[in-house]
Amino acid sequence: MTAPQGYLLKVEGLTVSFDGFKAVNDLSFYVEPNECRVIIGPNGAGKTTVLDLICGRTKATDGSVKFREKELLTMREDQIVHAGVGRKFQTPSVYEDLTVFENLEISYPKGYSVFGALAFRRDAVVQERIQEIAEMIFLEDMLSEKAAFLSHGQKQWLEIGMLLIQDPELLMLDEPVAGMSVAERVKTAELLNRIIADRSVIVIEHDMGFVEDIATRVNVLHQGKMLSEGSMAHVKADPKVIEVYLGH
Amino acid sequence: MFSDYSMSELGAIFAMQGFAGLILFSVFVLMALGLAIIFGQMGVINMAHGEFMILGAYVTYFVSNFFSAFLPGLFPAYFFVAMILAFFASGALGLLVEWSIIRHLYKRPLDTLLATWGLSLILQQFYRSVFGAREVGVTIPNWMMGSMPVTDLIEVPINGIFVMILAVSISLCVYVMMFRSRWGKQVRAINQNRVMAGAVGINTEWTDRLTFGIGCGVAGVAGSAFTMIGSTGPTSGQLYIVDTFLVVVFGGAGSILGTIASAFSISQAQSIMEFFLSGSMAKVLTLLVVVGILMIRPQGLFSLKLRK
Amino acid sequence: MTISKTSLFTRQELIGFIVLAVVIFVLLPLALDNFRLNLFGKYLTYAFVAIGLVLCWGAGGILSLGQGVFFGLGGYCMAMFLKLEASTPENTSIQSTPGIPDFMDWNQLTELPSWWVPFYSLTFSLVAVVIVPVIFAFIIGVAMFRRRVGGVYFAIITQAFAAILTILIIGQQGYTGGVNGITDLRTLKGWDIRTDEAKEVLYYVNGVLLFVVLVIAQFVRKSKLGRILIAMRDQEDRVRFSGYDVAGFKIFIFCLGAAFAGIGGAMFTLQVGFMSPTLVGIVPSIEMVIFCAVGGRLSILGAVYGALLVNWAKTTFSESFPELWLFGLGGLFIAVVMLFPNGLAGVWSEKIMPRIAGLMEGRKPTAKPLVAPSPKEKEAA
Helix, strand or coil: CCCCCCCCEEEEEEEEECCCCCEEEEEEEEECCCCCEEEECCCCCHHHHHHHHHHHCCCCCCEEEEEECEEECCCHHHHHHCEEEEEEEECCCCCCCEEEHHHHHCCCCCCCCHHHHHHHCCHHHHHHHHHHHHHHCCCCCCCCCEEEHHHHHHHHHHHHHHHHHCCCCEEEEEECCCCCCHHHHHHHHHHHHHHHHHHHEEECCHHHHHHHHHEEEEEEEEEEEEEEEEEEEHHHCCCCHHHHCCCC | CCCCHHHHHHHCCCCCCHHHHHHHHHHHHHHHHHHHHHHHHCCCCCCHHHHHHHHHHHHHHHHHHHHHHHCCHHHHHHHHHHHHHHHHHHHCCCCCCCCHHHHHCCCHHHHHHHHHHHHHHHHHHHHHHHHHCCEEECCCCCHHCEEEEEECCCCEEEHHHHHHHHHHHHHHHHHHHHHCHHHHHHHHHHCCCCCHHHHHCCHHHHHHHHHHHHEEEEEEEHHHHHCCCCEECCCCCHHHHHHEEEEEEEEHHCCCCHHHHHHHHHHHHHHHHHCCHHHHHHHHHHEEEEEHHHCCCCCCCCCCCCCC | CCCCCCCCCCHHHHHHHHHHHHHHHHHHHCCCCCHHHHHHHHHHHHHHHHHHHHHHHHHCCCCCCHHHHHHHHHHHHHHHHHHHHHHHCCCCCCCCCCCCHHHHCCCCCCCCHHHHHHHCCHHHHHHHHHHHHHHHHHHHHHHHHCCCHHHHHHHHHHHHHHHHHCCCHHCCHHCCHHHEEEECCEEEEEEEEHHHHHHHHHHHHHHHHHHHHHHHHHHHHHHHHHHHHHHHCCCCHHCCCCCCCCHHHHHHHHHHHHHHHHHHHHHHHHHHEEEEEEEHCCHHHHHHHHHHHCCCCCCCCHHCCCCCHHHHHHHHHHHHHHHHHHHHHHHHHHHHHHCCCCHHHHHHHHHHHHHHHHHHHHHCCCCCCCCCCCHHHHHHH
């Protein structure tokens, strides 16, 4: 496969091995601007590891990940974030001892250096932006609550909000609706649909209805390798996919 | 620094210092084994580990006095009785400490560190009040005295050989317990996934307590062996605690083999350097090298790369 | 807008600062004789370390068991200057080499080591008091935090550093004064620091410097950096993926704690009149942690009270019941961890404050509540 220009993210030959076990094995795929890519696959297929590799949480053994032609594999996590890649974790990870407002404030893309953080002022621009995001994630009434008091679903929204405030070009979401009530799921779907409109997104998700709703293209992973890639209709019809994943 | 010595003298120096290093190695291994169980397998920082060891030493001191007063005929064998008693005394104290303090702090490792430091202060003062501030030494049975000549220049003390044999046999026992027994499997299962281990029917609470107790018991045996080569005071345990932690961390927590390898390299480095530099500079250099290597390789010498 | 701007002090914090100022500058000097006040001056120097620990450990989750290293480095820098001033050729004329510190002469040194020479300058020494600990902390911090060593590993390795420095100082008698430390310090630029008046003046200097450090600490805690520290303690990965270089923040706060400890050490040397390895090693370093833990690891004011209280108890008990003191201190470690993890400050804000507030409301229903009103009430008002 040649790598044409115009892709936002190019993953080529990505491999990681843990003591000889290849969790991700020679994986290649390309993500276009404004695309919503969904990664599905059975448990242990290496889905989360792929996201970990792209955002620098795990160091790759081999391969290349280029984001707007910049190699991410040699960059530190925070540099990758500055390049425009955001990551949401599977279990909601928010700062429980801080208020919702402070959670969003820390994510506000300014004052990243030590002395920048010391000099950071909570000015009107910052406050307005936080208010705007809080409304988007249904938490405008909870701004002065400690994050520890939020429900599971609200924490997921808060984490999404913390990513949104940074306005990343590529957003990676790991099971954003897992563990949510039906009502929360509907609201989240609506939220995600709004978010993905003007950026590229990579989502890991098990809920097939939800996947069908949002996906531009789908990657099916199995044992660290790409089993199938294409539109939802394409992978659903693929006999290999039915055998290892959908059939169960 | 080598130019003042002839080749054969240098050889003898290295051999003798190497042997002195082997004794230090045995002490490190004995102390570190208990820690390797408690810290390596359970992740608990026990700063009072040295005091558990000293308890074993005091027990040995008492048994030795008891035998020389009441059973002089059996005196040559007192040490083996003392070792078993030391194991149970330190082990029992370990069980008590786990039940009263440690089990409440499993999720707060730094707090365990502070609490066990407090415990070590209490134990030290307790020893001082009960046994006195002076160091006490045991009478070594005759068969352990003297030394064996190897060549004209090199001789090795028998008590040193004995301590070494002890260190090796106890390491073997710990290895078998940890990696070949059912209990060891349970301990490692809990270490990897506490909830799951509980769900498949392992009594995690009791296994934890027993593990801690056994680790402390091994420390007691170490203390017992320690009396063969040095005297015991209330604060003797504290002298070794930092070294011992470095040994365990340097070896890669959780690996018995790593603990032994690191105890070997640290003790050899220190004792060989001791001949050429002053004792304190040798120690400073050894510690600096260990800390330096740990900075480059924080996971220690032996550890697996794991999927996060 | 529902969230007001951050100010350096809330009303409650300001009251806390004022109360502490009254205690240090008015109550203690009135209540204590000169000897006791000098003792409290010594305790205050430990408070500098405890404040640094609140930032590193309480806020940042980095437990250093080697703060004695920085306290000692600061103290030794000061002591070297004072020792050189005391070792004039006239004062040391009976030595075989006059003009060098006495312990060097005893150890057959015939010349001042070159690294001692800059300490003839007061300016250099004062800068060194802060910079030397910071450089050490920076090196340790870069090595450890860049490689993501944290938690108990960091604690053990910093403890090893405390051991290393103590052994080094004791071993190198001729250069450091060995186990006795640097003693017999006399004057600071001609001003005799051994008199009662000097000790009293130094007590106040100590107090003022402590407040400078407290305000800096308060500023750091109130800035976004303070919130990032808390965030880091709870969710280090998330902070990284919010775009922060976590190691940089840890290095900064560790260096700041070291700087505070260095200032404390220098003030110790001035107030007490000597510096020795007994203040550097493992035992003093971990005791400094307990000052902080007793006061409350989350409260900078608590840390000051903790340092004063524990040391006062130590002096009192070890004077009258030396045997009991170690039991007491040991018990304190265990009790603070198991029963009062947030120390005195936690007991105050969780148990006592609500009662006072309740009492005040009960008696005077019109009184303003001490707790800050929630944002909505503010809007309505």
